[in-house]
Amino acid sequence: MIESIDRALAVMQLFLQEEEPLSITQISRKLGLHKSTVSRTIDTLEGRDFVRKDEETGKYWLGLQVYSLGMLYREKEPLQKVAYPYAKALAMQCRESVHMTSLIQTDAPCPQHVILEKIKSPQTVDIAPPIGSIRPSHCAASGKCLLAYSPKYRDRYVGCKLQKFTEYTITDWQDLLRELEEIRRRGYAVEREEVEPGMACVAAPIFSHHEILAAISVSCPLSHMTAETESQIIQAVQKTAADITQALR
Structure with missing residues (x-):
């Protein structure tokens, strides 16, 4: 198992479970990970548009790449x-x-x-x-x-x-x-x-x-x-x- 990939997927699954935007602190607490680790993971996901940050709240939510993958799955x-x-x-x-x-x-x-x-x-x-x-x-x-x-x-x-x-x-x-x-x-x-x-x-x-x-x-x-x-x-x-x-x- 590749730990960095596993952490990224755990973050994505957390959004599915919680069904609402989450802050770095919330993700850290819910997954039992250090905030620095969560921050690096989120930065990577954000760079690929799998998550997006709300500048007003500082919280993250799913990006358009997730939507595209979901719609592709549904179509095929x-x-x-x-x-x-x-x-x-x-x-x-x-x-x-x-x-x-x-x-x-x-x-x-x-x-x-x-x-x-x-x-x-x-x-x-x-x-x-x-x-x-x-x-x-x-x-x-x-x-x-x-x-x-x-x-x-x-x-x-x-x-x-x-x-x-x-x-x-x-x-x-x-x-x-x-x-x-x-x-x-x-x-x-x-x-x-x-x-x-x-x-x-x-x-x-x-x-x-x-x-x-x-x-x-x-x-x-x-x-x-x-x-x-x-x-x-x-x-x-x-x-x-x-x-x-x-x-x-």
Whole structure:
């Protein structure tokens, strides 16, 4: 491992986790690095336009090179090019928000996933995080779906502290492992108010070469998730996930 590159990547991942501009002092404290080391790393990243400094606040934020790389990835990644029409059709069918997510490798102390695609609901106010956001996986339907089919990734974190967001968030690993087993058995994941009060979500896995590639989900206010509509949403999400899996072959 090349330490200087690893430090630079750690700084970039910190911006993703914090989702706000940071000062040299903040980066130093959060990463446990000397300020002089952080300063040299930031200078290098700034010289390549991977970060930019706000002269008024003295804080740094992501530069346009990051935007360019992200847009290039989105444009060329086969999953999103293939899956988007199916995801759009799912959103129109259910009239709710649709997301595609995938697990992400970070230094975070808990499993996390990134939002790859987002299609807003035509009938409710959008409060979900934007594309590119990184979120904890233990409490979200899509995250739990991804963990259920990713044993190597999951096993890296078994026993870690699970953050509580609402009274319904699972924070005990034995309870979580039992739920992941149930997700594998039935082929989909459900979340009710585990992340946000009043919100619900259903997710199903997308596979490529028999390995999970992503999860697709429908999110909606809990009041929309009646017994009848829940069954309809589950069927629609599972069918869409299966159709995308087939299209990727």
